[in-house]
């Protein structure tokens with residue numbers, strides 16, 4: 001019962017309420033109990049979200065060390081890597097700023113200073129739009145080697161895990177993309193994300209000032225094909241980053257320019273085409289048609 005409550009509160013992101021139930025389970029269960037290891041694993045997440053990194057690391061490692069069930073051990077091990085507690089990170093430089101806790105694999109102190117001030121400014125600029133209150137600082141990992149990241153995290157850089165306010169990025173990535181995934185996640189309760197809108201938004205706010213319309217047109221010319229916004233929206237997973245990102249950005253910009261920030265944010269909570277029809281009305285299809293024409297001409 002205590003584990004169930006602890007788990008339920010963790011899933012509901014009510015971490016301070018979850019902790020006593022999880023601690024109770026850990027204290028009262030024997031070392032070979034599956035309940036105990038799962039409680040430790042969840043406790044690691046709760047403490048992480050409270051920025052109590054020491055206890056988060058301790059609980060996560062305890063779950064792994066007890067090694068009772070494979071699922072719990074794997075769960076805790078993936079957190080150990082994601083949260084930066086693995087021994088691989090032991091020589092990384094950790095630097096706190098107002099909105100971030102940076103982790104640098106390999107960067108000089110003068111570069112770090114500059115890197116941080118650029119990202120703090122970007123955070124402020126992006127959050128002027130979203131007005132989000134994040135539950136914690138963003139743990140922002142700056143990898144110097146994509147190969148290391150691939151080996152350790154089994155994933156390609158960069159990516160964000162908004163639910164934990166974690167970003168793993170490559171040192172030469174755009175300033176705003178990954179942080180926008182985190183910031184935008186807390187603008188409201190988001191019930192439904194789509195790849196098209198979610199990525200389009202992060203590309204739009206990536207602060208890189210690239211000509212995305214030109215990228216779409218170049219891609220079209222190279223691949224000798226037509227492309228449609230609606231299909232890309234409905235079937236986002238089918239499309240490569242190379243075309244989906246710039247196309248989605250072009251359309252996200254149209255949504256914001258035509259309907260304004262408040263309407264866009266209202267829609268952003270449920271990013272489906274169906275919900276867009278409800279929020280934006282008949283003008284939506286006209287805007288899709290207009291943008292499709294612009295792209296395909």
Ligand SMILES: [Zn+2]
Pocket residue numbers: 177178181199202
């Ligand atoms: Zn992205």
